Amino acid sequence: MQKPSLPKGTRDFGPIQMARRNFILDTIKDTFRLFGYNQIETPAMENLSTLTGKYGDEGDQLLFKILNSGDYLKKVSAEDLENGSAATLTKVSEKGLRYDLTVPFARFVVMNRNELTFPFKRFQIQPVWRADRPQKGRYREFYQCDADVVGTDSLVCEAEIILMIRRVFKHLGIEDYTIKVNNRKILTGISEVIGEAGKEGPLCVAIDKLDKIGWEKVQEELEQRGFQNDSVQKLNPLVQYNGGEAGKLEFLKSFLSSSEVGLEGVKELEETFEILSQMGEGLDHVELDMVLARGLSYYTGAIFEVKVNNVSIGSVSGGGRYDNLTGVFGLQGVSGVGFSFGVDRLYDVMEELSIFPKESVQGTQLLLTYFDHKGYGYALSLLSQLRANGIIAEIYPDQAKMKKQLDYASKNGVPFVGICGDQEIADKTIALKELETGNQESLNLEELTKKLG
Amino acid sequence: MQKPSLPKGTRDFGPIQMARRNFILDTIKDTFRLFGYNQIETPAMENLSTLTGKYGDEGDQLLFKILNSGDYLKKVSAEDLENGSAATLTKVSEKGLRYDLTVPFARFVVMNRNELTFPFKRFQIQPVWRADRPQKGRYREFYQCDADVVGTDSLVCEAEIILMIRRVFKHLGIEDYTIKVNNRKILTGISEVIGEAGKEGPLCVAIDKLDKIGWEKVQEELEQRGFQNDSVQKLNPLVQYNGGEAGKLEFLKSFLSSSEVGLEGVKELEETFEILSQMGEGLDHVELDMVLARGLSYYTGAIFEVKVNNVSIGSVSGGGRYDNLTGVFGLQGVSGVGFSFGVDRLYDVMEELSIFPKESVQGTQLLLTYFDHKGYGYALSLLSQLRANGIIAEIYPDQAKMKKQLDYASKNGVPFVGICGDQEIADKTIALKELETGNQESLNLEELTKKLG
Numbered sequence: 026m027q028k029p030s031l032p033k034g035t036r037d038f039g040p041i042q043m044a045r046r047n048f049i050l051d052t053i054k055d056t057f058r059l060f061g062y063n064q065i066e067t068p069a070m071e072n073l074s075t076l077t078g079k080y081g082d083e084g085d086q087l088l089f090k091i092l093n094s095g096d097y098l099k100k101v102s103a104e105d106l107e108n109g110s111a112a113t114l115t116k117v118s119e120k121g122l123r124y125d126l127t128v129p130f131a132r133f134v135v136m137n138r139n140e141l142t143f144p145f146k147r148f149q150i151q152p153v154w155r156a157d158r159p160q161k162g163r164y165r166e167f168y169q170c171d172a173d174v175v176g177t178d179s180l181v182c183e184a185e186i187i188l189m190i191r192r193v194f195k196h197l198g199i200e201d202y203t204i205k206v207n208n209r210k211i212l213t214g215i216s217e218v219i220g221e222a223g224k225e226g227p228l229c230v231a232i233d234k235l236d237k238i239g240w241e242k243v244q245e246e247l248e249q250r251g252f253q254n255d256s257v258q259k260l261n262p263l264v265q266y267n268g269g270e271a272g273k274l275e276f277l278k279s280f281l282s283s284s285e286v287g288l289e290g291v292k293e294l295e296e297t298f299e300i301l302s303q304m305g306e307g308l309d310h311v312e313l314d315m316v317l318a319r320g321l322s323y324y325t326g327a328i329f330e331v332k333v334n335n336v337s338i339g340s341v342s343g344g345g346r347y348d349n350l351t352g353v354f355g356l357q358g359v360s361g362v363g364f365s366f367g368v369d370r371l372y373d374v375m376e377e378l379s380i381f382p383k384e385s386v387q388g389t390q391l392l393l394t395y396f397d398h399k400g401y402g403y404a405l406s407l408l409s410q411l412r413a414n415g416i417i418a419e420i421y422p423d424q425a426k427m428k429k430q431l432d433y434a435s436k437n438g439v440p441f442v443g444i445c446g447d448q449e450i451a452d453k454t455i456a457l458k459e460l461e462t463g464n465q466e467s468l469n470l471e472e473l474t475k476k477l478g
Numbered sequence: 479m480q481k482p483s484l485p486k487g488t489r490d491f492g493p494i495q496m497a498r499r500n501f502i503l504d505t506i507k508d509t510f511r512l513f514g515y516n517q518i519e520t521p522a523m524e525n526l527s528t529l530t531g532k533y534g535d536e537g538d539q540l541l542f543k544i545l546n547s548g549d550y551l552k553k554v555s556a557e558d559l560e561n562g563s564a565a566t567l568t569k570v571s572e573k574g575l576r577y578d579l580t581v582p583f584a585r586f587v588v589m590n591r592n593e594l595t596f597p598f599k600r601f602q603i604q605p606v607w608r609a610d611r612p613q614k615g616r617y618r619e620f621y622q623c624d625a626d627v628v629g630t631d632s633l634v635c636e637a638e639i640i641l642m643i644r645r646v647f648k649h650l651g652i653e654d655y656t657i658k659v660n661n662r663k664i665l666t667g668i669s670e671v672i673g674e675a676g677k678e679g680p681l682c683v684a685i686d687k688l689d690k691i692g693w694e695k696v697q698e699e700l701e702q703r704g705f706q707n708d709s710v711q712k713l714n715p716l717v718q719y720n721g722g723e724a725g726k727l728e729f730l731k732s733f734l735s736s737s738e739v740g741l742e743g744v745k746e747l748e749e750t751f752e753i754l755s756q757m758g759e760g761l762d763h764v765e766l767d768m769v770l771a772r773g774l775s776y777y778t779g780a781i782f783e784v785k786v787n788n789v790s791i792g793s794v795s796g797g798g799r800y801d802n803l804t805g806v807f808g809l810q811g812v813s814g815v816g817f818s819f820g821v822d823r824l825y826d827v828m829e830e831l832s833i834f835p836k837e838s839v840q841g842t843q844l845l846l847t848y849f850d851h852k853g854y855g856y857a858l859s860l861l862s863q864l865r866a867n868g869i870i871a872e873i874y875p876d877q878a879k880m881k882k883q884l885d886y887a888s889k890n891g892v893p894f895v896g897i898c899g900d901q902e903i904a905d906k907t908i909a910l911k912e913l914e915t916g917n918q919e920s921l922n923l924e925e926l927t928k929k930l931g
Contacts, residue, residue, distance in 0.1 A: 029585040029807045032523045032573050037586050039593075040516035040600070047517065059865050061842040061872035063493035064500065068619050069522060069575075069605060070485045070542075089523075090545040092571055094609040098563045103556045110551045111785050117570075118545055132482040140492070142889040144875055147493070152522060156547040166521050179875030181858070188862070278485040303858040354482045404795070405634070405756040412512050419514035422597055422632030434593040440492050446677075 041386050041438075042372075045166075049371050050150060052196045053165070053170055056189050057148040062172050065147045067129040069154075070120045077121075079128045079353065087155045089165075090118040122154040126171045126365075134175060135354040136475030143176030150368075162338070162373065173363030175350055179294060182362045183327045183346070184300040190309060190331055190342060190364070197371065198380045201334040202341075204310050207317035208294055209324045209345070211277060214287015215315075218280065219259040228252070229318030232264070232408055240264055253391075263315060266405035273313045293326060323347050329364055333374045341370045390477050391441045393420045393455075394430040407445070407455065407470065412475040418443075418453040435460055441477065487610070494839050494891075495825075499621075501838035503603060505649045507622055509642050511603040515625050519598050520582040522607075523573045530574075532581045532806065540608045540612050542618075543571040551578045575607040579624045579818075580803075587628060588807040596629030603821075615791065615826060626816030628803055634744060636799065637753040640764060641893050643784055643817070644797060647763075650824065651833045653793075654787040656923070657763050660770035661747055661776045663796070664730060667740015668768075669758030671733065672712040673703055681705070682771030691719055716768060726766045746779060782817055786827045787846045794823045842892045843930050844871045846908075847883040853898040860898070860908065862921065867927040871896075888913055892929065 032038065054064070070091060077085050100116040123129050126149045134141065150170045158167055173187070174182045188205055199367060212225040221228065227250045231243050243264075246453045266276055274295055281287030297307060319330050326346030332339055344364025351359045372381075375381050391411065393404040404420050411418040419439075421430040427444075434442050444465075446454040455473060458465040468476060484490065491499060509518070523544060530538050553569040575787065576582050578837075579602045587594065604621045612618055627635045627644070643657055674681065680703045684696050696717075711928045719729055727748055740867030751761060772783050779799030785792055797817025804812045828834050846857040857873050864871040872892075874883040880897075881894040887895050897909040908926060911918040921929060 028587055029528050030525060031521065031589075032525055035521035035523055037521070037590070037714060038519040039586075039590065040518060043517045058841065059868075059870055061870060063841050064496045065493060066491040066496060068484060068488035068490070069607070070488055070619065072483060072485055075482050076678040086547075089547075091575075092892060094539075094542075096563045098559060098566060101559065103559060103798070104557060105553065106551060106559065110549045113551060122544075133492075135482055136484075137490070137492065142886060144886075146872075154522070166523065174875070181873060181875040197509045300858060303855050303863045305859060305863055357683050388511065388516050402756050405753060409757045409759055417512055417514060419599075420634060422630045422634040429707075433595060433597075 030224065032165070034159030034163075036166070037162065040388065044221055044386040045375070045381050046300050046372060046390065047367065049197065049368055050170070051227045053193055053366055053368075054148070055190045056196070057172050059192070060146075060185055060189055062146045062148040062174075065130075065133065065149055066151060067123070067126075067133055068150070069122055069152075071123055071132070073115075073119055073121050075132055076124060076128060084124060087157055087448060088124055089122040089154045089156050091115065091120040091122070093117055093119055101417065123151075124155060125153050125175075126151060126169050126364075130171070130173060131351045131354060131359075134359060135351050135356045137357060143235075144174050144179075144182075145176055146172075146174045146244035148172040155463075157186050164369065164371070168206075168368040170368050171363055171365040172365075173350075173361050175359050175361030178360060180297045180327075181300055182298045184304065184306075185294075186327075186329060186344065186364050187297075187301065188304070188306060190226075190329075193366070194310075194331075197375065198382065199333055199371075199374065199378070200465045200478070202310060203312050203334060203375060205314040205317050205330045205332065206294065206297075207262040208326055209291025209328060210286045210293065210326065210445055211281070211315060212290075212318060214284035215263065215291055217287060219256040220251075221256045224252070225318070226322075229316055232260075232316040232436050233318065235264065237315075265372060266315075270308075270312065277315065296358040297327065297436045303318065308391075313384070319345065336374050336377050338370050338373050338377070338408060340367075343367045386438065387440070389417050389419050389439045391416060391418045391436065391443055391473075392430065392434040392439045393418060393445060394427060394434075395421075395424075395445040398424065399420060399447070399450065403450045404443075407443075410470060411473070414470075414478060416474065416477050431460075443473070485618070487612030489617065489619070493841065494855075496832050497611040497839040497841065498828070499821065500824060501827070501834065502650065502821055503621075503623070506646055506819055507601070507603070507647070507819075509645045510625050512645070513599075513638055513642055515599045515601040515627075518583075518586065518602055519604060520576065520579075520586055522575055522605075524576055524582060524585070526568075526572055526574045528867050529577060529581060532659075532894065533577055538578060540605045540610055541577055542575040542609050543567065544575070545572040546570055546572055570721065576604075577608060577780045578606050579604060579622045580626075580816075581625060583624070584804045584807060584812075587812060588804050588809045591809060597627050597632075597635075598629055599625075599627045601625040615823070617822065621821040623821050624816055625818075626803075626814050628812050628814030631813060632649065633750045633780075634753055636746075636750045637757065637759075639780075639782060639797065639815065639817050640750075640754065641757070641759060644763060645784075646819070647784075650828060651835065652786055652824075652827065652831070656764060656785050656787060658765050658767040658770050658783045659747065659750075660767050661743035662779055662780045662781060663739045663743025664734065665743075665771060666770060667734040667737035667743055668713075668716065668917055670737040670740060671711040672705075674709045677705070678771070679775070682769055685713075685769040686771065688769075689715065695770070716783075719768075723761075723765065726768065730768065743779075750780065772796055772798065778813075780815060789827050789830050791823050791826050791830070793820070794827060839891065840893070842870050842872050843908075844869060844894045844896055844926075845883065845887040845892045846871060846873045846896045846898060847880060847887075848874075848877075848898040849880060851877065852900070852903065854901045857898040860896075863923060864926070867923075867931060869927065869930050896926070 079200040097117050105113045128466055152166050152168050154166050176309050216225040231246045235243055275425050277291045317328050319328050324345035328345040331339050331342035346362040348360045350361050395401045396403045408420050442458050454467045454469050499887050550570050558566045605619050605621050607619050669678040669681055677772050684699045688696055712816045730744045751916040770781050772781050777798035778801040783793050783797040784795035802814045848857045861873050895911050902908050907920045907922050910921050
């Protein structure tokens with residue numbers, strides 16, 4: 026007899042995990058909806074022609090491919106075998122599992138462009154699959170949770186992303202976190218003013234290590250990457266800036282004074298903060314990180330990254346503005362801005378901080394228990410009325426010893442049991458026992474509804 | 479430039495479809511939870527060893543298989559090529575997409591049997607995939623929505639299935655439907671008393687056609703299937719029974735008087751109805767269908783099927799009791815009872831009947847609009863307060879003509895727009911316009927919250 030197992034890097038979610046995941050997801054969904062985003066879903070499978078070439082060579086390797094149905098080898102010849110897997114792929118597989126939610130969203134926008142009203146605000150919460158090496162905290166199936174607005178350049182969207190992130194964290198009870206913001210144009214400007222235009226990529230990779238390896242080592246790395254020594258020296262004021270948050274915009278204006286695009290980036294950030302202020306909102310949790318880059322190649326404007334402080338997991342959310350979401354499918358000019366919550370990471374953070382509210386895993390509120398057939402009949406007669414009053418109630422289905430019934434309640438985290446004995450039947454009441462405290466009181470249906478409703 | 483398309487038999491769900499699907503799913507989830515069921519999720523991929531051999535030869539054909547990562551052809555030889563796809567499958571694929579939710583659930587129970595408390599009540603709402611020929615109403619990716627209790631024989635579970643189905647239909651607004659119930663033991667009993675023990679399978683397939691082809695043709699078919707003529711004649715009282723619903727149990731007791739198992743089936747149904755009565759519930763919508771079979775091989779006790787009357791789609795839900803969910807994985811004695819809602823079919827039924835409530839697709843309640851930069855600033859100042867009051871509000875993000883802003887609201891089904899003009903700024907009010915009626919009134923923030931909250 027086979028012993029069943031799970032594929033590597035995949036997980037089951039049992040009742041408690043699911044309840045906690047739903048607590049996170051419901052919080053995020055409510056927030057997206059409050060800000061006028063609508064949910065869409067796309068299929069798990071996409072044509073490989075939609076997916077390949079969008080995530081780089083490594084991404085193509087990590088795509089899960091689906092074997093064609095029926096006689097999948099019929100087009101494969103002995104010669105193909107010799108040419109190897111990559112050359113033969115198109116003959117055995119036409120479909121793959123989605124790798125992220127962005128490419129399917131771009132496809133959706135292109136295919137539905139005539140029906141959609143722009144600006145189009147959508148959110149999407151679905152699993153994605155990557156044939157990555159499984160390791161702690163990295164799975165082959167995991168949920169992404171994206172919100173994007175496409176078809177507008179308005180910086181109101183950037184400001185609202187900050188507000189949505191803050192609302193989600195507030196409702197999840199995560200207090201110590203930082204929303205790092207930057208702008209691609211600032212990065213472009215920095216590389217311009219130091220005389221290394223176009224090299225913001227390697228620049229940011231190196232500077233990102235500042236905290237870990239120090240300025241000496243970062244300079245060495247930059248020179249190894251082909252930066253001129255005097256360019257590197259021009260970074261000194263940036264690296265040594267210690268004027269605090271409030272002065273950063275002024276510092277950048279001066280540092281980037283010779284770069285038109287750099288100043289534009291500063292202006293966009295300034296305007297985003299101004300919109301927040303017009304909305305009566307401050308800059309709590311917001312930190313301007315002048316070298317934040319995050320998958321730089323995608324972004325053309327704002328860049329976001331959210332870090333929870335003092336936990337082992339780092340970034341739990343990120344995003345930014347892009348100029349051309351759908352260009353790869355032949356539709357130009359669809360710009361947008363979006364961000365993504367890492368649900369699995371938020372889960373791990375909340376677990377590490379032990380802040381899942383007890384109510385978030387509350388299932389059944391009340392288990393009706395009984396000693397004998399008469400009590401069972403009485404319990405049945407109450408059950409439908411309790412549920413009609415909105416109380417999540419169960420009856421222990423088998424006639425069993427009271428201890429077994431109480432065990433069931435306690436193992437399932439049911440907070441209350443209602444005991445139906447002869448006295449209760451006579452009085453038309455129920456003996457309500459709170460398992461945690463052992464407190465017991467006699468209540469009629471109306472009182473019970475008031476207490477648990 | 480490639481023109482993107484969707485894989486055959488798969489679908490995108492846009493905002494309106496998703497809102498309607500969520501209306502159905504939320505109704506079902508609320509009901510499951512009210513009855514004490516907890517949600518679980520299992521991975522999209524299962525090991526092929528878990529999936530194959532569970533759905534018959536046809537099912538094995540219809541499994542979507544996932545190509546092994548990396549050099550998937552490395553174990554395939556020229557000889558394998560000659561032996562064909564089926565013989566080579568294990569060398570190129572180890573995983574498949576789930577085909578239903580029952581086999582993954584059985585695997586879950588086996589793998590977690592030491593942590594679970596029985597009876598275990600779970601529900602599961604996830605997509606499944608079948609490489610079926612796509613056609614109207616049949617998709618390659620579709621959602622299933624299952625609830626099961628395992629680890630108890632109590633008929634309370636059967637009674638509660640009927641109650642859950644009725645609650646879901648009531649909340650969806652579907653009024654004309656029938657919950658057909660039967661019991662496998664009754665079918666076994668019928669084949670016994672007519673002298674064709676063990677042949678309930680072909681018996682039911684043939685009798686199921688009674689309405690379509692009439693008793694003459696059914697008799698012919700039964701004889702073709704090897705039933706003795708005098709066995710077939712013994713079915714006459716069953717086929718010609720016209721005593722109405724109330725008399726069916728008495729009729730069956732008499733018809734099955736010589737079959738112990740048959741009488742047991744009648745007793746189980748009787749007890750299920752008795753439990754409903756003890757719960758203060760009637761038999762509304764319930765019909766005893768003495769030959770209902772539905773995938774007979776799985777079921778050992780109660781059998782359910784729900785049909786919506788007077789629509790082109792037939793069955794939208796079904797289920798039953800089974801003796802041995804997990805036996806195939808080596809864990810004996812886990813009996814249970816469960817049922818499944820066909821979400822796609824419920825969607826189609828509600829669309830055909832035009833009964834989706836308008837509120838079910840309600841997204842944004844209020845769009846703030848403005849004429850100029852001053853109005854835009856004023857609108858921004860209101861926006862966060864409106865949302866803090868729980869009102870789903872948006873601002874049109876770009877400074878655009880009023881007509882464009884109103885168009886956006888109307889195309890997105892936003893019922894109210896709030897106009898922020900000079901007068902409103904001076905009065906600290908908003909001109910609230912209801913798009914459907916054209917009615918307009920001047921309200922302050924408090925009045926607005928009261929009206930839309």
